[in-house]
Amino acid sequence: MSGDGPGPAGRDWRAGPPQAARAAERDRRVGPPRARAAGLVWRPGTPEAVGPDPAWPPVLVAEDLLEAGVVAAFTGRTGGSSAPPFATLNLGLAVGDDLRRVLANRRRVATVLGLAGRPWALARQVHGATIVRVGAAGHGAGPPAADGPWVEARAFGQGPPEGKPPLGEADGLVTADAGVVLAVLTADCAPVLLADPGAGVVGAVHAGWRGLAAGVVEAGVAAMAGLGADPAATVGLVGPAVGGCCYEVGPDVREAVGARYPAALATTRDGRPALDPAAGAGLALERAGVGEVRVAGECTVDLAGRHFSHRRDQGRTGRQAGLIALAPSGTGGVR
Numbered sequence: 001m002s003g004d005g006p007g008p009a010g011r012d013w014r015a016g017p018p019q020a021a022r023a024a025e026r027d028r029r030v031g032p033p034r035a036r037a038a039g040l041v042w043r044p045g046t047p048e049a050v051g052p053d054p055a056w057p058p059v060l061v062a063e064d065l066l067e068a069g070v071v072a073a074f075t076g077r078t079g080g081s082s083a084p085p086f087a088t089l090n091l092g093l094a095v096g097d098d099l100r101r102v103l104a105n106r107r108r109v110a111t112v113l114g115l116a117g118r119p120w121a122l123a124r125q126v127h128g129a130t131i132v133r134v135g136a137a138g139h140g141a142g143p144p145a146a147d148g149p150w151v152e153a154r155a156f157g158q159g160p161p162e163g164k165p166p167l168g169e170a171d172g173l174v175t176a177d178a179g180v181v182l183a184v185l186t187a188d189c190a191p192v193l194l195a196d197p198g199a200g201v202v203g204a205v206h207a208g209w210r211g212l213a214a215g216v217v218e219a220g221v222a223a224m225a226g227l228g229a230d231p232a233a234t235v236g237l238v239g240p241a242v243g244g245c246c247y248e249v250g251p252d253v254r255e256a257v258g259a260r261y262p263a264a265l266a267t268t269r270d271g272r273p274a275l276d277p278a279a280g281a282g283l284a285l286e287r288a289g290v291g292e293v294r295v296a297g298e299c300t301v302d303l304a305g306r307h308f309s310h311r312r313d314q315g316r317t318g319r320q321a322g323l324i325a326l327a328p329s330g331t332g333g334v335r
């Protein structure tokens with residue numbers, strides 16, 4: 001792993017806390033998670049290596065994209081302030097957690113990503129295939145193409161930057177505006193991040209089995225293209241999700257997704273019919289012509305200390321996020 005490990009550019013990334021370097025060193029000794037092989041790496045280290053109560057939230061980031069001007073990251077469950085069952089980095093406002101703690105958690109994530117004070121764009125996720133095109137307030141919100149895959153351009157409403165109202169009902173967001181933080185919230189579903197750094201277009205998609213069956217991933221890629229992205233030049237990142245190892249489903253659900261994405265068909269550890277949403281999302285990205293697909297390969301059910309899981313925790317749990325933004329200019333460190 002030494003060849004593709006963190007270089008100097010990775011080290012000076014805004015990890016912030018003084019123990020970051022030490023944690024990264026510890027992480028290297030512990031060994032690479034599967035995600036590292038996929039071009040994603042936990043910073044300042046894997047949650048287990050950093051410790052149960054890290055000073056700052058570890059995030060799973062694509063460091064090479066950072067150098068290309070795109071901040072793309074998946075959060076875990078550690079490094080926040082929420083109490084059980086939302087301990088500790090719950091980013092979801094609609095799960096019954098304390099509002100102030102959720103907003104504080106979001107600010108902590110924004111800070112470690114170098115995006116403090118930037119508006120968060122979220123939609124009310126409904127397991128469909130609608131994509132919202134997001135424009136920063138006052139500009140970038142031009143009319144959508146008549147037959148575009150997105151519903152319409154949306155600008156932000158009132159509220160703190162990390163607590164804006166949802167931009168309608170949708171399961172994906174795209175933008176060409178720098179400094180807008182696109183976020184999808186998950187707790188087993190697959191978060192998918194899209195970036196064409198050259199074109200300056202990014203997207204985020206929430207893909208559970210219903211969304212996959214409805215084509216939400218392809219819709220996200222199409223919405224990116226509508227803003228000028230080239231699928232062949234686009235990188236698609238599939239974050240932590242419930243794995244085929246743990247996601248037993250009934251025949252109807254298996255058929256709905258498996259008929260479209262055979263790669264999503266799986267078998268649990270104890271031999272029951274299952275689905276692998278991340279594998280389905282990966283295949284969807286490839287079919288949509290996305291040039292580079294990376295799948296984190298972390299199971300949210302298995303990694304209880306690292307991720308929230310709706311299934312494992314019987315619905316009483318928090319939400320992690322897939323976050324992506326075109327780096328705002330003038331913030332230093334990111335070009």
Ligand SMILES: [Zn+2]
Pocket residue numbers: 242243244245246247299300301302
């Ligand atoms: Zn599993």
